[in-house]
Structures are given as structure tokens and as C-alpha cells.
Amino acid sequence: MELKVQPLQIKAGKFKIVLNPEDAKELGVREGDRVQLKDHSYLTAVVETGDMIPKGTVGVYQECCEKLGQVCPLAVNIVPTSRPSSVGFIKKMMDRQKLTQEEIYQIVQDIVRDNLTEIEMSAFVTTSYIHGMTTDEVEWLTRAMIDTGEKIEFDTHPIMDKHSIGGVPGNKISLLVVPIVAANGLLIPKTSSRAITGAAGTADLMEVLAPVEFTADEIKSITEKVGAVIAWGGATNIAPADDKLIRSEYPLSIDPRCQLLASIMAKKGAVGADCVVIDIPTGAGTKVPSIQEGKKLARDLIELGERLGMSVECAMTYGASPVGRTVGPAIEVREALKVLETMQGPNSLIEKSTALAGILLEMGGAAAKGHGKEQAMETLRSGKALKKLKEIIEAQGGDPKITHTDIKPGEHRAELASPADGYVIEFDNKRIVEIARIAGAPIDNGAGVWIHKKKGEIVKKGEPLITIFADKNWKLTNALKSAEKDFPLIVEGMLLERVQTFRVV
Numbered sequence: 001m002e003l004k005v006q007p008l009q010i011k012a013g014k015f016k017i018v019l020n021p022e023d024a025k026e027l028g029v030r031e032g033d034r035v036q037l038k039d040h041s042y043l044t045a046v047v048e049t050g051d052m053i054p055k056g057t058v059g060v061y062q063e064c065c066e067k068l069g070q071v072c073p074l075a076v077n078i079v080p081t082s083r084p085s086s087v088g089f090i091k092k093m094m095d096r097q098k099l100t101q102e103e104i105y106q107i108v109q110d111i112v113r114d115n116l117t118e119i120e121m122s123a124f125v126t127t128s129y130i131h132g133m134t135t136d137e138v139e140w141l142t143r144a145m146i147d148t149g150e151k152i153e154f155d156t157h158p159i160m161d162k163h164s165i166g167g168v169p170g171n172k173i174s175l176l177v178v179p180i181v182a183a184n185g186l187l188i189p190k191t192s193s194r195a196i197t198g199a200a201g202t203a204d205l206m207e208v209l210a211p212v213e214f215t216a217d218e219i220k221s222i223t224e225k226v227g228a229v230i231a232w233g234g235a236t237n238i239a240p241a242d243d244k245l246i247r248s249e250y251p252l253s254i255d256p257r258c259q260l261l262a263s264i265m266a267k268k269g270a271v272g273a274d275c276v277v278i279d280i281p282t283g284a285g286t287k288v289p290s291i292q293e294g295k296k297l298a299r300d301l302i303e304l305g306e307r308l309g310m311s312v313e314c315a316m317t318y319g320a321s322p323v324g325r326t327v328g329p330a331i332e333v334r335e336a337l338k339v340l341e342t343m344q345g346p347n348s349l350i351e352k353s354t355a356l357a358g359i360l361l362e363m364g365g366a367a368a369k370g371h372g373k374e375q376a377m378e379t380l381r382s383g384k385a386l387k388k389l390k391e392i393i394e395a396q397g398g399d400p401k402i403t404h405t406d407i408k409p410g411e412h413r414a415e416l417a418s419p420a421d422g423y424v425i426e427f428d429n430k431r432i433v434e435i436a437r438i439a440g441a442p443i444d445n446g447a448g449v450w451i452h453k454k455k456g457e458i459v460k461k462g463e464p465l466i467t468i469f470a471d472k473n474w475k476l477t478n479a480l481k482s483a484e485k486d487f488p489l490i491v492e493g494m495l496l497e498r499v500q501t502f503r504v505v
Contacts, residue, residue: 001027002077003058015067015114017078018048018059029080032117036081037068086110087120093127101140108144111241121248125256133258138300139307141258145266150216150237152189154224158274160188160360163264165280165297166198167287169433170322170451173279174202174230175336176353177360179388180379182227184366189223189271191233196250199436199448200329203232208333208407208445210398219271226391239266255287257300265304275311275363277356281319285429291316313359317352320429321455324349327432328441328448330407331469337404340386354380410439410446410469412476416483418459422492427455431488435468439479444471453489465489 003023017035019027024047029035033047053059058076060068068076086107089099099107107124110116116124133141160181164171174190181188192202192212203212213235214222222229234243242263249255268276278301281287282294298314305312324346326335339345339353357379358372367375379385390400432449440447450467453459468483470476 001079002075003056004075006053006057006059008059008061015064016048016061017064018050018053018061019078020053020055020057021049021051022055023058024049027078027080032119034081034083035078037076037078084110084115086116090120090124090127093131094123096131098134099137099140101136101143104137104140105144105147108141108148108241111244112148114244118248121244122252125245125248125252125254125259128256128258129252129254132256135303135307138258138261138304142262142266142269142304142308145239145241145262146269149240149270151269152216152220152238152271154187154189154220154272156187156224158186158364159272160186160364161190161268161271161273161276162188162356162360163268163276163278165260165264165278165287167285167429168281168319168323169199169327169429169436170324170332171279171281172200172202172205172326172332172336173323173349173353173356175205175333175389176340176349176380176385177357178228178230179340179385179392180354180357180376181360181364181366182392183379183384183388184361184364184375186227186360186364186366187223188228188360189219190228190230191219191236191238191267191271192230193233195442196246197433199327199433199441200332201442202230203234204329204442205333205336206230206396207232208329209402210393210396212396214396222392222395226395227388228392229396230392231396233267238270239263242266257297261300261304264301265308265310268310269308273310275360276305276313277359277363278312278314279317279352279356280314281317283318283320286319288319311363313363315356315359317355321348321427322429322432322451323352325451325454326448327436327451328409328439328469329445331409331446331448331450334404334407334409337402337407340380340389341404343381350377350380408446409448409450410444410471410476412470412473414468414476414480415464416466416468416480416487417462418453418465418491419461420491421461422459424453424455424457424459424465424489425492426490428488431483431486432466435466435479435483435488438475438482439468439470440472440475444475446471447475459491465491 031049089103178190194203195201206212212232214231216236280294288294294316302312324335326332354376357376361367362372394400436449447470452464468479
């Protein structure tokens with residue numbers, strides 16, 4: 001059927017077209033079916049139907065227009081087509097049947113090419129969550145995620161890398177770990193994520209100091225020049241299936257174990273990592289609630305690393321409290337820079353950063369066994385780590401002269417005062433993150449939460465528990481109201497809620 005084209009200046013996230021219901025009926029297609037644009041055989045579009053499109057016309061979303069060319073054609077021929085074979089492989093998973101390596105590769109390839117609908121992607125994610133995958137299948141999934149994207153190959157080895165499972169606010173340690181490792185002569189191309197549900201991802205933090213969007217070739221070049229990079233992985237085509245899977249997981253609030261393993265190791269494999277340390281925070285409110293669960297995850301990661309030719313070590317860390325006292329882009333960077341410049345700062349930040357950096361130094365042969373943390377601490381104390389971070393900032397296009405005092409939090413601020421004397425006996429990580437996000441983090445660099453009192457610390461009535469920062473006053477108002485309604489910290493003796501007697505009149 002030949003239809004006139006009506007360009008729609010809307011991005012839909014998929015190659016989609018919109019048909020008038022009568023035209024769809026004549027073609028024999030329903031919403032969610034595929035059609036082939038006959039004159040452009042390389043492109044398959046997903047059908048939507050809607051009365052907004054006149055009969056005899058096809059609405060073409062922006063991505064589809066871009067695929068067709070700079071200017072959409074005046075008319076296109078449309079014919080119905082079948083679903084990709086990977087849909088059948090997903091159904092096979094749902095029936096608890098094991099997949100072959102070729103079938104898993106086809107699923108990942110169709111994910112990367114946007115050949116699967118949101119429902120089909122959700123089916124894959126949900127089935128992975130419910131039924132899981134065998135060790136072989138996880139390896140094949142990881143390899144497929146690596147092979148369907150760009151890869152960086154370095155001439156110098158070993159290549160070092162680190163990853164945190166996440167779930168802990170204020171986990172700014174990459175700003176210390178990366179320069180410590182690079183200052184000791186090892187290469188560490190750190191590709192990081194932006195915050196999805198948190199208040200600041202590593203890429204959000206580094207962007208306060210320098211640009212973070214680079215191609216794979218630029219990441220390689222910067223790493224070879226100064227020994228390291230801290231870049232946003234989403235700007236590259238490295239393991240592109242991962243970001244698409246994460247978008248499908250987000251509405252369901254699930255993180256299938258098999259896809260978590262593949263996600264971590266695919267990104268490390270794509271940058272050519274030889275040695276990887278993985279931070280597994282455990283404790284209340286984290287993704288890994290117990291040491292036992294953490295050890296099981298560590299074994300799985302180490303085994304997958306061996307299959308992929310990588311040396312992996314895991315560090316179990318305390319995650320029931322934020323790292324440092326800041327949560328939010330600018331104030332986290334300020335805190336990290338102050339440690340690099342003066343060695344003054346939260347012990348939790350210094351200890352965790354040097355411990356993980358020390359493991360990498362030992363794995364890479366830059367420190368003797370058992371002396372990595374000591375060497376990492378000396379690299380930090382001597383100023384070598386600060387000097388290296390300035391080199392990285394400059395190589396990425398930032399100002400190497402920046403200091404922690406140059407970084408200012410949001411101009412609007414408010415304090416949440418303690419309602420009673422006593423000790424802080426409970427600390428809610430998730431609430432701290434929620435408050436920071438309501439204040440504007442991570443989109444607004446200056447937004448965030450400064451924590452004055454952590455678990456176990458004494459506080460007087462009226463003293464500030466936290467300070468909330470925001471770039472916009474209305475966001476500060478909303479964040480403070482949220483904090484006052486549901487306190488993120490509990491002080492012993494404070495009134496939690498008043499329950500009154502209800503009398504029937």
C-alpha cells in the first residue's frame with residue numbers, strides 16, 4: 001500500500017510509524033505489528049494506530065525519518081512483515097528451555113537494532129528475572145553484549161578497571177581511585193554511568209570538572225596520554241545493549257542477576273580490561289543486603305571473569321551509610337577534591353578509596369602483595385593523585401587549576417533540625433537520595449544533601465541533621481517539605497508519630 005508521509009516531530013525511541021485504523025485494517029496489521037517500508041528494505045517499523053492520522057497517510061516518527069534520510073520522502077510503500085526470530089527465542093526462555101549461543105546473540109543484536117518492542121523487551125527482562133540463566137548462557141550474553149558494540153584495544157597491558165554494584169549514596173570514590181592507580185603507572189580507562197535512580201553517578205560527578213562525552217577512540221587516546229579517563233559510557237557505542245536493557249528494567253524496578261553480571265563484565269571486556277576490582281556494598285538499604293549474598297555474587301563475578309580472560313577481585317564494603325557526608329554532584333566533587341588537596345575529609349571516603357585502589361595496585365603489579373593500601377595512601381598523601389587528576393581534567397577539556405573552594409553548592413539552602421537530644425540511631429539511605437533528587441540532583445549540579453550527623457553520632461535538639469541545597473527555590477521548598485514529613489534520620493527519643501483516639505459522635 002502506498003501512503004503519503006506525514007513527518008511527526010516526536011522521538012519515540014523506536015522506529016515507529018502511525019497508521020490510520022482503516023488503513024491498518026486493510027493491511028491486516030494491528031498495533032505492535034511490524035511493517036516493511038518496501039522502498040527501504042533495511043528498515044522495519046513498529047505500527048501504532050490513531051485517528052490523528054488521516055486515511056491514506058502514514059505518520060513517521062523522527063527516528064524513522066532520520067533512518068530514511070535527511071528529508072522524509074513524500075510517499076512510501078508499506079507491506080506487512082513477520083516478527084524477528086528472537087521473539088521466538090524469548091518465548092523459548094519463558095518455557096524454561098535453554099538457549100544456544102547463536103540464539104542469545106540474535107536477541108542481543110535485535111535489542112541493539114531496536115527490532116524488539118517494549119513488550120518483547122519486558123518479556124526478556126522479566127523471564128531473565130524469574131527463571132535466570134545458566135552459567136554458559138550468562139557468558140554468551142556477556143560476549144554478545146561486547147561483540148555488538150565498539151571495543152577498545154590497547155597495546156599496553158595490564159588494563160585496570162573498577163566497578164561498584166551501587167546503591168550507596170555519596171559513593172564518589174572513583175575520583176580518588178582512578179588518579180591513584182594512574183599515578184602509579186597503570187592504565188585505567190574508567191567508563192561510568194549517569195545516575196538513574198541515584199543522586200549522582202560517577203559521570204555526573206566528573207562532568208562538574210570536565211566534559212565526559214567521548215568516542216571510543218578518544219577514550220583510548222586520552223588514556224594512553226595521561227593514564228586514565230573518567231568518561232560517560234553512554235556517549236560511546238560500548239556494550240549498547242546494556243543501556244537499552246536498563247531502560248526496560250527501570251519501570252519494573254528489577255535487576256535480573258544474570259543481566260547484572262553481564263552488564264558489569266561486558267563493559268569491562270569492551271574496554272579491554274585485564275584486572276578488575278568490584279565494590280560490593282552490603283547492608284540495609286543496599287542492593288546486596290547480606291554478606292552471604294555478597295559472597296555469592298562475588299563468586300559469580302570471579303567465575304565469569306575467568307571465562308572472559310579477566311582477573312577479578314571483589315571487595316565487600318559497608319553500605320548502610322553514605323560514603324562521606326555529601327550526596328549530589330557539586331558537593332560530592334567538592335568533598336573529594338578537598339581530600340585530594342588536603343587529606344582532610346571523611347574517614348569513610350579515604351579508607352574505602354585507598355583500600356580499593358590498593359587492590360588494583362597489587363593486581364597490576366605496581367605494589368607488593370599486602371602493601372597496596374599503604375602505597376595508595378602514600379600516593380594520596382604526597383599529592384601525586386591530585387596532580388594526576390589535574391592531568392585527567394585537562395586532557396578531557398576541563399580547567400586543571402580548579403580547587404575545591406571553586407565549587408559552590410546551590411545558592412538556596414535549608415536545614416533540617418533535630419527534634420530531640422540524643423544519638424542518631426537510624427539512617428535511611430533511600431530517603432537521603434529521594435530528598436537530593438527532589439532538590440534537583442543530578443540534573444542541577446548544585447542540588448544535594450550535606451549530612452551533619454551520621455548513625456551513632458550525638459546531636460542536640462535544634463542542631464542541623466542535614467542541609468539541603470538547591471539551584472531553584474521551589475525545588476528546595478519541595479525537598480524540605482518531604483524531609484520534614486518523613487525524616488531520613490531518627491534520633492533516640494524523638495516522637496515518630498502521634499496517633500489520636502477516634503471518637504464516634
